[in-house]
Amino acid sequence: MAIQSQSQVGAAPVLSRPYALLAEFDTPADALHAAEKVRDAGFRKWDVHTPFAVHGMDAAMGLKNSKVGWFSFFGGVLGLTTGMLMIWYMNGFDYQIVVGGKPLFSPLYAFPVSYELTILFASFATLFGMFGLNRLPRLHHPLLKNRRFLQVTHDKFFVVIETADPRYSETETRKLLESSGSKHIEMVEEA
Amino acid sequence: MAQVTTVKVQAPPAELEREPLVLNNRGLGWISDKIAGIAEGKTPKWWWPAFIISVTLMMMMFTCVAYLISTGVGVWGLNQPVGWAWDITNFVFWIGIGHAGTLISAVLFLLRQKWRTSINRAAEAMTLFAVVCAGIFPVIHTGRIWFALYPGYLIPAPNSNAIWPQFRSPLLWDVFAVSTYGTVSLLFWYVGLVPDLATMRDRATTKVRKFAYGLFAHGWTGANRHWRHYETAYLRLAGLSTPLVLSVHSIVSFDFAVSQVPGWHTTIFPPYFVAGAIFSGFGMVLTLMLPLRTICGLQDVITLRHVELMGKVILATGSIVGYAYAMEFFIAWYGGNPYEKYAFMNRAFGPYWWAYWSMVSCNVICPQLFWFKKIRRHVVIVFIISIFVNIGMWFERFVIIVTSLHRDYLPSSWGYFMPTWVDVCTFIGSFGLFGTLFLLFMRFLPIIAISEVKGVTPQADPHHPLGGAKSGGHH
Numbered sequence: 001m002a003i004q005s006q007s008q009v010g011a012a013p014v015l016s017r018p019y020a021l022l023a024e025f026d027t028p029a030d031a032l033h034a035a036e037k038v039r040d041a042g043f044r045k046w047d048v049h050t051p052f053a054v055h056g057m058d059a060a061m062g063l064k065n066s067k068v069g070w071f072s073f074f075g076g077v078l079g080l081t082t083g084m085l086m087i088w089y090m091n092g093f094d095y096q097i098v099v100g101g102k103p104l105f106s107p108l109y110a111f112p113v114s115y116e117l118t119i120l121f122a123s124f125a126t127l128f129g130m131f132g133l134n135r136l137p138r139l140h141h142p143l144l145k146n147r148r149f150l151q152v153t154h155d156k157f158f159v160v161i162e163t164a165d166p167r168y169s170e171t172e173t174r175k176l177l178e179s180s181g182s183k184h185i186e187m188v189e190e191a
Numbered sequence: 192m193a194q195v196t197t198v199k200v201q202a203p204p205a206e207l208e209r210e211p212l213v214l215n216n217r218g219l220g221w222i223s224d225k226i227a228g229i230a231e232g233k234t235p236k237w238w239w240p241a242f243i244i245s246v247t248l249m250m251m252m253f254t255c256v257a258y259l260i261s262t263g264v265g266v267w268g269l270n271q272p273v274g275w276a277w278d279i280t281n282f283v284f285w286i287g288i289g290h291a292g293t294l295i296s297a298v299l300f301l302l303r304q305k306w307r308t309s310i311n312r313a314a315e316a317m318t319l320f321a322v323v324c325a326g327i328f329p330v331i332h333t334g335r336i337w338f339a340l341y342p343g344y345l346i347p348a349p350n351s352n353a354i355w356p357q358f359r360s361p362l363l364w365d366v367f368a369v370s371t372y373g374t375v376s377l378l379f380w381y382v383g384l385v386p387d388l389a390t391m392r393d394r395a396t397t398k399v400r401k402f403a404y405g406l407f408a409h410g411w412t413g414a415n416r417h418w419r420h421y422e423t424a425y426l427r428l429a430g431l432s433t434p435l436v437l438s439v440h441s442i443v444s445f446d447f448a449v450s451q452v453p454g455w456h457t458t459i460f461p462p463y464f465v466a467g468a469i470f471s472g473f474g475m476v477l478t479l480m481l482p483l484r485t486i487c488g489l490q491d492v493i494t495l496r497h498v499e500l501m502g503k504v505i506l507a508t509g510s511i512v513g514y515a516y517a518m519e520f521f522i523a524w525y526g527g528n529p530y531e532k533y534a535f536m537n538r539a540f541g542p543y544w545w546a547y548w549s550m551v552s553c554n555v556i557c558p559q560l561f562w563f564k565k566i567r568r569h570v571v572i573v574f575i576i577s578i579f580v581n582i583g584m585w586f587e588r589f590v591i592i593v594t595s596l597h598r599d600y601l602p603s604s605w606g607y608f609m610p611t612w613v614d615v616c617t618f619i620g621s622f623g624l625f626g627t628l629f630l631l632f633m634r635f636l637p638i639i640a641i642s643e644v645k646g647v648t649p650q651a652d653p654h655h656p657l658g659g660a661k662s663g664g665h666h
Contacts, residue, residue, distance in 0.1 A: 051386075053642075054415070057415045095354050109358060116438065133420045141412060
């Protein structure tokens with residue numbers, strides 16, 4: 001670490017430093033097979049960028065199921081509780097409204113509104129949970145400055161291995177990506 | 192992993208292939224270019240006249256609303272005994288139209304109906320704009336609308352006597368149902384838009400466009416670690432929207448069914464309203480999408496198969512609606528309640544017979560033509576039928592509301608509702624609002640979900656030869 005930081009100090013005038021190795025593929029199958037190779041090589045800080053969600057890519061990358069569902073669940077529980085408590089407080093406690101001698105509070109009449117709030121809160125929790133887990137919004141990203149990478153939302157597939165990965169090596173990693181059939185490999189720099 | 196098999200992947204036999212969702216074997220890049228191009232290219236010549244007409248109609252509606260608010264609800268034709276008329280008819284009409292968007296985006300997603308991808312974006316936009324149109328009517332029909340916001344009978348806030356809203360009222364449930372529906376539809380639509388906004392950002396040629404699309408794309412890079420959470424979140428939102436859409440129109444029907452009015456007080460209302468909502472919504476989807484498909488040259492993405500499938504949904508829901516009409520009559524007779532029986536006889540053969548039979552012809556008879564494949568695949572006929580469906584469903588709400596109210600128990604309090612020019616102009620103007628929003632949407636956002644349509648092509652399948660699969664057997 002010490003050597004690394006020294007070299008950074010020494011290279012102070014250089015504005016950009018390597019961020020990641022970018023390998024371009026033409027088809028989802030090629031990207032999928034490359035991902036399997038990278039996964040088996042034991043990399044951690046890497047990703048596959050695709051124009052759409054490629055079926056089977058999670059397994060090829062060795063990713064587990066997303067935890068977004070928990071956000072939805074707790075959001076829903078919070079919504080239901082909020083609805084019931086709110087209606088109990090408003091109609092059954094703070095200003096009691098007697099209607100036809102019925103109980104001041106009943107979960108039955110409170111249900112439709114609480115049900116809507118369950119869905120409302122769960123949806124917001126899902127949305128924010130998804131963005132939170134993805135660490136988004138992130139408007140500045142080294143990849144977004146790369147002209148070639150713009151094709152990722154068009155029809156190209158990219159495997160990106162960060163230089164910060166402990167297994168990263170300038171030559172070996174490049175060889176690995178070459179062997180997986182990439183036609184174009186380039187270094188992305190962090191400005 | 193060690194065994195590498197050399198089985199060559201062949202294209203599946205022709206009889207196993209379904210009719211493709213994207214015709215002419217279009218590539219991934221073509222899909223981006225075609226769909227994003229609609230929002231990027233020069234404004235087409237037809238757009239400006241359409242926009243000016245829509246904005247004019249919208250201004251007409253706002254003028255009428257201003258006149259109504261400044262004068263009072265007496266400028267409308269409603270009075271005792273018909274206290275609800277075009278206002279609530281329009282509300283239920285518009286909110287029902289919204290339901291097809293959610294059905295296409297959420298229910299068909301859960302049912303893995305891949306054909307939804309080429310229509311869901313526009314249908315969800317339609318939902319949002321329809322909810323906007325719908326939301327106006329219940330607010331303005333209350334008269335002194337400033338009390339809706341403060342002290343607030345629409346939001347749960349205590350009034351000037353410190354009394355909170357009454358949560359036993361279906362009208363208050365409706366407030367929560369419709370506002371939740373609008374909000375969740377917006378979230379769902381926006382989540383679906385994020386990858387496409389990134390596409391628009393990466394294609395942008397001007398700094399302003401790049402910044403604007405980039406801001407709303409949140410820095411999306413198509414990373415699979417993101418797709419993983421994204422896909423799960425999308426599935427959860429679909430799972431949440433499905434019970435939501437069913438609840439919204441059920442609660443709208445409670446506005447009537449929970450009351451004691453003969454003709455309204457029926458248990459069949461929730462499922463019948465939901466089926467009717469989907470029916471009317473698909474009618475509006477076809478009314479919008481068929482001209483768009485031709486004008487924007489989207490025949491390869493919105494194929495005849497899509498049109499045909501929507502026709503089948505209209506046939507199915509139209510038949511359910513027809514069954515509900517028949518069942519209402521049967522129960523009115525079988526239930527033995529003379530007031531109920533009278534309400535229904537009066538509905539079909541009383542002074543509003545013309546409205547009732549317009550409704551039956553448009554909603555029950557007209558969609559039966561979709562039993563024929565030739566008709567389901569004939570774009571012009573489908574378009575005409577879709578307009579009849581829209582008309583019929585407006586009449587359905589009018590019939591339910593006005594015919595049930597116009598003859599009270601005592602003949603001395605019978606009446607006949609006639610709309611005033613303010614009623615008519617407000618309703619027609621609401622189409623202007625809808626049109627304005629939709630035209631703006633199609634000029635600035637991709638009207639078809641680009642990334643989703645890419646995902647259902649064979650080029651996107653890593654196990655299909657077109658997706659680059661060379662050797663099989665190892666997954």
